[in-house]
Amino acid sequence: MRIACFQGPEQADTPEGNLALLARVAKEARNGGAQLLVAPELFLTGYAIGAAAVRRLAEPLDGPSLGAACRIARSEGIALVFGFPERAGDIVYNSAVAISAGGSVLASYRKTHLFGDVDREQFSPGAGQPQLFEIGAFKAGLLICYDVEFPENARMHALNGADLVIVPTALMQPFDVVARTIMPARAYENQVFIAYVDRCGRETPFEYCGLSCVVGPDGTDLARAGRGEALIFADLDRAALDASRRINSHLGDRRPELYSRLTEGTERS
Amino acid sequence: MRIACFQGPEQADTPEGNLALLARVAKEARNGGAQLLVAPELFLTGYAIGAAAVRRLAEPLDGPSLGAACRIARSEGIALVFGFPERAGDIVYNSAVAISAGGSVLASYRKTHLFGDVDREQFSPGAGQPQLFEIGAFKAGLLICYDVEFPENARMHALNGADLVIVPTALMQPFDVVARTIMPARAYENQVFIAYVDRCGRETPFEYCGLSCVVGPDGTDLARAGRGEALIFADLDRAALDASRRINSHLGDRRPELYSRLTEGTERS
Numbered sequence: 073m074r075i076a077c078f079q080g081p082e083q084a085d086t087p088e089g090n091l092a093l094l095a096r097v098a099k100e101a102r103n104g105g106a107q108l109l110v111a112p113e114l115f116l117t118g119y120a121i122g123a124a125a126v127r128r129l130a131e132p133l134d135g136p137s138l139g140a141a142c143r144i145a146r147s148e149g150i151a152l153v154f155g156f157p158e159r160a161g162d163i164v165y166n167s168a169v170a171i172s173a174g175g176s177v178l179a180s181y182r183k184t185h186l187f188g189d190v191d192r193e194q195f196s197p198g199a200g201q202p203q204l205f206e207i208g209a210f211k212a213g214l215l216i217c218y219d220v221e222f223p224e225n226a227r228m229h230a231l232n233g234a235d236l237v238i239v240p241t242a243l244m245q246p247f248d249v250v251a252r253t254i255m256p257a258r259a260y261e262n263q264v265f266i267a268y269v270d271r272c273g274r275e276t277p278f279e280y281c282g283l284s285c286v287v288g289p290d291g292t293d294l295a296r297a298g299r300g301e302a303l304i305f306a307d308l309d310r311a312a313l314d315a316s317r318r319i320n321s322h323l324g325d326r327r328p329e330l331y332s333r334l335t336e337g338t339e340r341s
Numbered sequence: 342m343r344i345a346c347f348q349g350p351e352q353a354d355t356p357e358g359n360l361a362l363l364a365r366v367a368k369e370a371r372n373g374g375a376q377l378l379v380a381p382e383l384f385l386t387g388y389a390i391g392a393a394a395v396r397r398l399a400e401p402l403d404g405p406s407l408g409a410a411c412r413i414a415r416s417e418g419i420a421l422v423f424g425f426p427e428r429a430g431d432i433v434y435n436s437a438v439a440i441s442a443g444g445s446v447l448a449s450y451r452k453t454h455l456f457g458d459v460d461r462e463q464f465s466p467g468a469g470q471p472q473l474f475e476i477g478a479f480k481a482g483l484l485i486c487y488d489v490e491f492p493e494n495a496r497m498h499a500l501n502g503a504d505l506v507i508v509p510t511a512l513m514q515p516f517d518v519v520a521r522t523i524m525p526a527r528a529y530e531n532q533v534f535i536a537y538v539d540r541c542g543r544e545t546p547f548e549y550c551g552l553s554c555v556v557g558p559d560g561t562d563l564a565r566a567g568r569g570e571a572l573i574f575a576d577l578d579r580a581a582l583d584a585s586r587r588i589n590s591h592l593g594d595r596r597p598e599l600y601s602r603l604t605e606g607t608e609r610s
Contacts, residue, residue, distance in 0.1 A: 185594055185595075201599070221530060221591060222594075223530055224600045224603060227603060228603065231602055253525045253526050253529065253560050254526050254529065254530065257522050257526030257527075261492055261523065290518065325454055326493070328603065328605060330468075330470070331604050332604055333500055334493060334496060334500070334597065335597050335601055335603065336500070
């Protein structure tokens with residue numbers, strides 16, 4: 073299965089402009105043979121736009137912007153994953169949605185691990201991980217940005233059977249280590265593909281890292297962007313995944329009866 | 342605190358020869374200013390020496406070889422960590438021991454996650470993680486080789502307050518990814534120092550990777566060996582650790598109430 077990852081800055085504050093961008097990039101991705109296009113965290117609106125703007129632009133899963141995105145998926149014939157501010161009554165989440173090539177919502181996810189002041193001022197944390205969804209021959213799970221820095225979150229997807237973890241992100245300087253080192257580790261230790269799709273450029277007060285990547289279960293890059301706008305492609309090989317898992321049997325070698333400490337609180341002073 | 346890591350092949354099957362090597366390297370490490378010397382997994386005997394040899398050479402924590410190692414630590418004035426086959430009645434574990442510069446056993450650990458046929462034929466798995474021990478201004482925890490490839494194990498040490506995770510290992514080809522990628526990830530995600538000390542050279546049927554490293558909490562190498570025998574040094578800076586933790590607050594941002602899946606079994610087919 074070929075996937076495409078769009079690393080880009082979008083027009084802050086204008087879902088309409090970003091939907092037009094999504095349509096343009098979806099066509100380019102489909103022309104490049106991709107079955108899935110992934111775009112960054114809060115692609116629909118911009119990330120650091122302030123709590124008031126987030127609240128004004130947030131919409132539910134059946135809102136007008138997501139409806140437009142479903143139509144783009146269907147008309148271009150490509151599955152989509154991207155981030156958006158999700159309204160649920162008075163609460164706003166930092167969410168991501170997966171839409172099938174037929175234009176149906178396959179899954180959505182509310183970021184559980186909020187990062188820093190911007191996230192906490194703008195959003196409420198999600199309550200848990202969603203079900204996996206199927207795309208091509210793969211089971212996929214969603215995480216958002218800071219979530220994947222916690223080994224616990226990618227591990228839970230892997231334990232549930234994920235083959236691919238898709239991570240819209242907004243990784244900013246000076247955290248290159250996350251894109252360069254943590255993503256390959258997550259892929260290897262869980263024997264999954266990871267698609268980590270970042271923003272790029274400046275959005276006050278942040279300078280984003282770029283460095284979006286698709287990493288294979290051997291921990292090597294299948295595709296990696298630089299600092300600027302990019303549309304990168306990677307082919308996910310089911311047979312390579314199965315072969316890697318025969319050599320790297322970590323999931324079967326776990327000893328969960330020893331891990332109860334992980335569900336207790338932190339005692340570090 | 343300066344630590345030294347000895348990456349080397351030792352003489353298979355002869356604890357006496359390896360204790361002589363330990364004394365020589367301990368003196369060199371102390372002359373280089375190190376307060377702690379770390380040697381590889383099963384340094385005392387060799388790793389892939391067969392179940393019969395392991396059983397013959399295994400000894401308890403108060404056995405003669407460990408007594409000799411305690412005398413080396415005391416006479417050279419340097420703390421030691423290394424691997425040895427530990428006898429407990431009829432059971433043999435793949436263990437590591439930490440000995441103070443005064444010659445006392447500070448901690449010992451029995452590998453909990455056995456790797457492949459050689460480990461399973463030679464050893465029984467340990468039952469859990471030990472208490473941390475103090476060395477200089479740091480709290481340290483022990484893991485052995487495959488253990489640290491599981492994010493769960495380093496995480497539990499970090500949750501218990503570890504500043505440094507010491508990992509004698511016997512990493513063989515083709516698993517360079519573990520030394521190059523997983524160790525920096527473990528250090529960063531847990532905000533700890535990692536000392537990962539491998540064997541090198543050939544020990545039928547294995548060709549070891551070398552690539553021993555000391556990694557800081559920012560995920561960058563403080564020291565790294567190549568493929569051959571080496572004694573590498575690294576300075577662990579308490580202030581740098583504290584500063585890194587102020588920026589990288591992962592441990593405090595965990596949501597353990599969401600992680601119950603980690604203590605259940607694996608459902609992957």
